[in-house]
Amino acid sequence: MSDRYEFFLTCPKGLEDMLLEEATRLGLEQARSHTSAIRGEGTLEIGYRLCLWSRLANRVLLVLARFPVSDAQSLYDGVRAVDWSQHLRAEGSLAVEFSGHGSGIDNTHFGALKVKDAIVDALRTADGVRPSVEKISPDVRVHLRLDKGQAILSLDLSGHSLHQRGYRLQQGAAPLKENLAAALLIRAGWPRIAAEGGALADPMCGVGTFLIEAALMAADVAPNLKREHWGFSAWLGHVPALWTRLHADAEQRAEAGLARPPLWIRGYEADPRLIQPARNNIERAGVSHWVKIYQGELATFEPRPDQNQTGLVICNPPYGERLGDEASLLYLYQHLGERLRQSCLNWEAAIFTGAPDLGKRMGLRSHKQYAFWNGALACKLLLIKVLPEQFVTERRAAPAVEAAPQVRNIGGKLVERPPSVRVEAPRLSEGGQMFANRLQKNLKTLGKWAKKAGIECYRLYDADMPEYALAVDIYGDWVHVQEYAAPRSIDPEKAQVRLLDALAAIPQALAIDPSRVVIKRRERQAGKKQYERQDQQGQFMEVSEGGVRLLVNLTDYLDTGLFLDHRPLRLRIQQEAAGKRFLNLYCYTATASVHAAKGGARATTSVDLSKTYLDWARRNLALNGFSEKHRLEQGDVMEWLAADREEYELIFIDPPTFSNSKRMEGVFDVQRDHVQLIDLAMARLARGGVLYFSNNFRKFVLDAGLAERYQVEEISAQTLDPDFARNPKIHRAWKIGAR
Template sequence: MNTPLAERSLELFASCPKGLEALLAKELTDLGAQSATETVAGVSFSGSLEVAYRSCLWSRLASRILLRLGEVQSQTKDDLYQGVRSFEWDDHLDNQSSFRVDFTGSTPDINHTRFGAQMVKDAIVDQLRDEHGWRPSVNAANPDLRINVHARGKTAFVSIDLSGQSLHQRGYRQESGEAPLKENLAAAILIRSGWPEMAKQGKPLMDPMCGAGTLLIEGAMMAADIAPGLLRARFGFDRWMGHVPKTWIKVLEEAKERRQQGLQSMNSDIIGFEGLGSVARRAKGNLERVGLAKRVSIRQQELIDLEMDSDIEPGLVVCNPPYGERMGDEASLVYLYKHLGEKLKQNCPGWEAGIFTGTPSLVKSLGMGPRKSYALFNGALPCKLFLYDIRSREAREAVSEKQERNQSEVRTVTYISEGANMFANRLKKNLKQIGKWARKNNIDCYRIYDADMPEYAVAVDVYRDWVHVQEYAAPKSINEDKAQERLMEALAVTPEVLNISDDNIVLKRRERQSGSNQYVRQAEQGRMMEVNEGGCRLLVNLHDYLDTGLFLDHRLMRVRLQKEAEGKRFLNLFCYTATATVHAAMGGALSSTSVDLSNTYLEWGKKNLALNGLSERRHRMEREDCLKWLEKDINEYDLIFMDPPTFSNSKKLRDVFDVQRDHFRLIELAVKRLSADGILYFSNNFRKFKLDERVESEFVVEEITHQTIDRDFQRRKGIHRSWKIMQK
């Protein structure tokens, strides 16, 4: 006689996100599992049907609970087909049942999961039709039974999915935030942070940036001993032929009783803060659905206003702050993390904290040394959980004083590395020297640091009371994580050294540019700022484009043009935002023509002219490819400036432009437009550039690079090269 299913020892498997295997093995063992064995992204175990049901209802960490039917050969697709056919599928499906197949992995001749699922589906349907005369239906959206097949090369594991929808879907979260944290990952963060033990002691839990409230809800469910699956409408075993309702009802009623008792004995304060009203309302809706609205407090409040009630004893702060991936996000996030650290130290001394992030380098900005960290995954994204003991301000100052008194002692872990301190010292030195020079010469915008230390490959430019930071692309030999870490360190110390607000830092990434990429819009803020250079009023935009509208390294060239332009006809080729035109016009140029292919920058140039009270009638703007324009132009000029890009494949160009290849033709055409004693100033920033020999043989040429590099750019060689060219 066969042993009833409810009394058998079953072979089971629980899947989970990577990094949770050890926690899941312990959790399943506590639920009654036997022989729990960790594997990648899951745990194999054995147990009764009651243990399987309890695992579905109570596991906070598992994604799925699978009942293993057995292993089959999958050397070929025919082996897989025959192996799946060998199971008695009428033990699991009847003639009214629907099912779906979830196929993962690959075999020697099956590389597509849809094809693998089709093979398994055919084997099941054919077996039931041939042996019993009926066939079940397939329902991908809402099947009665999910059958899971995981192929691992020559072997495939065939299972019944007892969970149905992924177990992380508790049922309380109908809406989520912009970057939702899965419920089982949230539970793992809390467990790793020590919350279950703190909850037993009645300690408080606080999330200063709670979003839709997932961490708080998972924490409250732990504190109130609420099974995470109690809200689910159904499980995968509900319509399974092997389901034993009596056993399930026993497990379910036990969980309901524990919930009632847990809510009565729960005495932890659980508090969340969220700045956006719509998101705070979403969090409250989630709490209503799980029945915890009266047990968890959600307050609409920005991080800047964070303030804990003085009568709340220390507990656990848990937080999943944003970790953006778009260009420029890092700059604002550095200061967000810095602000978070300051608020926690100010309001939560004596608390413990768990900070979860997908950008580990950002946590240095918190200003706290972690006591421990854990590697976790948010989907495919590798992340880390950092654990902290938040010390009071007095305790931190005492440690600092002790370190100063005894420098021979080993330094405690600090968020500022030795390299960051060296970067800060270099910035201070440059500020003292270059800042003084800039103030003396009434220079609003200047470069204060230009990869002076190769390890910190950034350029730091001051624009009045703003700072524009550009990160150079690191060589392939530099570890990407290390480069990111150093960038975060540089961003952390810069505002302190320069004594500016964190909000006035703008970060850009400068990589090797192709075509017109340097002109591609990076943001949509449209914030213009007026600066002064040599008596000229110029508009810069620090946010929207890779460059700001003002090439600082050409300052001396613009001043030179201003001094030489009086009474002359001026031509500005590749004019960008026409800053050189403004200088020439303010220097008394009789007229000017500015040519560029970008309508955006010509409009910007018009604003620069208007800001200085200069008429477009005397100072024309032409939208055209400069090479083509020169071929058609018949006018004569006394002063010409051209600073062409290294390379351009703009869609507006008929041909690709390459400065090394095309510069002789450009210069030749430009010189033809010069008056008898006219001057052409030619410049470019291609580091490998070589002036064509024909230029020196046909024209009077003088390299004036050293005369056009101002003090703030003398530390970095090759920023640009410049020549003065005249007719023979």
């Protein structure tokens, strides 16, 4: 065998330059970078040192051969030409990894099979002994990379990926890989800060990856010191004496480093379920006397190292992937910036984020930004010096307010602001201030009307300013925000900036706790999509309207269970229901039926296809003490009407625009099918009865022939309260009776 080898080191995308610098420092010669890898030369000792000490690499590959490949046969021949007897016994085991394509080899499984066949055939003995395939723990792991007709055949010295240090047996929902965490710490300047005796704190530490990697660096512990199995352990070219010497030296360095007075390294995690797993990881890493972790909320985060020393605050806030995460995450980043400004003056901060726009909302300027990839997600590391001259100063809409105690699950992390903490009002942009002014103007007029009318749920804002395409609804002391999908002509980045401006303004303009703001994105819906569950929080709240109590859910569905624009129609039904039999078709959560029952209806019947919403309807009725005389029927409305033989003095129909539910045959289209629907319902209307028909399809045209058979009166204007008067197209409504 040669005394010198070519090495390939693979790494996560974006870490190439950092790995090049690290590997050069560890002795790799003539090193140069490639995409997600570097290559260089060195002795076997250098290869061992890279395996033991690289904090950034995924794998260390020792190149065995390079050769041209024109087809599958030349691939086979090139692999077999290697003297495999120097690497693997005939009775040994191997695994093959193949990457790349070309030269007629476009299937990686086929390529790996040809490589395996070549090695097995080269080592097969006369009596049939041959290597076996072992995917989990082979004697040698062979890697072949095919690129532009050239094959690079390598032996994997690492075994499994070097980012798997072995200490993290328990992890949270979205943990950082250990080598990415190490890279972020290096970019954030932790080696320099640690050498100066500085402290480190992570206010959202999860299972402690940043903390452990920081401690290993500061204590001069080789990141892979505790690994037991290596890719070279059973390799015939392995030199145990050389490895033993390097490993013993690393053990001595670790012993000396850990014996030094420990640096102040602390983590805080709001979710109590992650505390013990984090402590277990810290114990396995051997740094439990360096690293401490506590349960603590972001709102109370305040590092207190000994002797007033400063250091680095580093964290990886949640990125937000669920419906409604924008509001929660905006306030999370604002609170993070607030805590940095108030409690970490003269510290350095490093925020790793997949949402850089939110990073700009912390009220602190970053002096450097580095691009990284967290898997397939493009992210940025924001480096901040927490100094007054870096504070962003803009106009504010409101002074600091006393926060109410709230707990909210944000991307798997519980965030709480206890009542003792005073929250500094986040700084608003010019657009945010303009939006806040409009909200306060609307609140001044609509708030007075709602209070006088005894209404606690109403629409405060409905895209009044075209550039802020939102609907803002008040539900008691909660705010429900719907973002309308922006036209394709609008730059998505500008739309996102405006959304964040608006979300920052809402709590200040309305003097409401940020944790009580829920946001959803409303797009054009098809079929049952608008009724599908969006979340699983299951949080129902009770609201009152016209003397009845109703349950709403602001988080789990696109709609809340209460169509605010139908409030006047519901109240009209309550006023007219006394002594009548009431039929509610497409009843949703049966709020109109509750009003009818409250108004003294002799009986109510509510029909809907959804069991979920009928269960909700049952709860609404029971909440108001109604049950026995009030039927709930599950079924397709058109089929149900065709089969029903009862008569009703009062009927309400509010159909969907379109429905293709699996529980019904065919498709319902309100424009096409409304005549048949109304005819079926009118056949069930008792003499002298009234049918109210409404829908919110903006292009809807009522069939002229209906007016020839029935008394038809459009009452749309009478069914709009002041909160929807600025948007008369929200729905249209008709009063229909027999001629």
